[in-house]
Amino acid sequence: MNDQILWFATRGAGIVSLLLLTAVVGLGVLTAVRFQRPAWPRFLTAGLHRNLALLSVAFLGVHIASAVLDPFASLGLVAAAIPFASSYRPLWVGLGVIALDLFLALVLSSLLRARLGARAWRAIHWLAYACWPLALLHGVGAGTDATAPWMLALDVGCIALVAGAVAWRLAGLRSSHAELTEVVHRRAIVETGRGA
Ligand code: HEM
Numbered sequence: 666m667n668d669q670i671l672w673f674a675t676r677g678a679g680i681v682s683l684l685l686l687t688a689v690v691g692l693g694v695l696t697a698v699r700f701q702r703p704a705w706p707r708f709l710t711a712g713l714h715r716n717l718a719l720l721s722v723a724f725l726g727v728h729i730a731s732a733v734l735d736p737f738a739s740l741g742l743v744a745a746a747i748p749f750a751s752s753y754r755p756l757w758v759g760l761g762v763i764a765l766d767l768f769l770a771l772v773l774s775s776l777l778r779a780r781l782g783a784r785a786w787r788a789i790h791w792l793a794y795a796c797w798p799l800a801l802l803h804g805v806g807a808g809t810d811a812t813a814p815w816m817l818a819l820d821v822g823c824i825a826l827v828a829g830a831v832a833w834r835l836a837g838l839r840s841s842h843a844e845l846t847e848v849v850h851r852r853a854i855v856e857t858g859r860g861a
Pocket of ligand 1: 675677678679728729744745762803808
């Protein structure tokens with residue numbers, strides 16, 4: 666296969682994977698905060714979250730296969746599987762390998778959710794917040810297009826989306842903690858009143 670085609674495939678599929686991962690994180694947060702509107706039911710968020718995550722697997726497959734086959738980078742299979750084993754941009758490719766491992770753990774644990782149980786699944790799912798920044802850093806450090814204005818704009822757009830989603834999630838956690846404290850407080854007052 667033409668080396669140029671492999672190089673374009675690595676770059677193109679890498680960028681699409683990052684965009685998909687960003688959308689998956691955003692949709693994951695919408696699922697967690699139970700977002701819904703009359704025109705946007707909850708099942709739509711959950712379905713998109715799941716299907717875009719699965720689509721990311723396909724694009725990451727193309728990204729990694731073309732990077733491994735590209736004779737210029739000559740990564741080899743070991744570098745694609747073991748973090749920092751690459752002789753080509755070892756740090757940045759290594760971060761991509763860790764992001765991939767975390768992403769695969771997220772996808773596999775979600776497919777096995779019924780067997781794992783909700784607690785273990787949720788604990789693993791927090792890894793998404795580590796996976797996404799590692800993938801972004803990998804793209805910025807390893808990518809040929811990292812300094813192109815359009816790529817910088819895409820990166821900034823992705824960062825803004827995920828930062829907004831995380832802020833929303835944290836606000837949701839804080840308000841549910843406040844609600845829980847209120848319930849416990851009220852119950853304590855009622856029980857003290859009964860005891861008196
Ligand atoms: C979650 C996992 C990953 C995501 C989201 C991702 C995404 C990206 C992005 C956005 C770029 C920049 C492309 C450009 O600037 O044109 C890139 C570059 C690159 N990635 Fe990944 N990547 C991931 C995992 C991996 C893995 C596991 C490998 C190892 C085989 C890898 C190998 C490369 C290479 C060699 C480049 C540089 C391509 C070039 O020369 O421009 N990536 N990746």
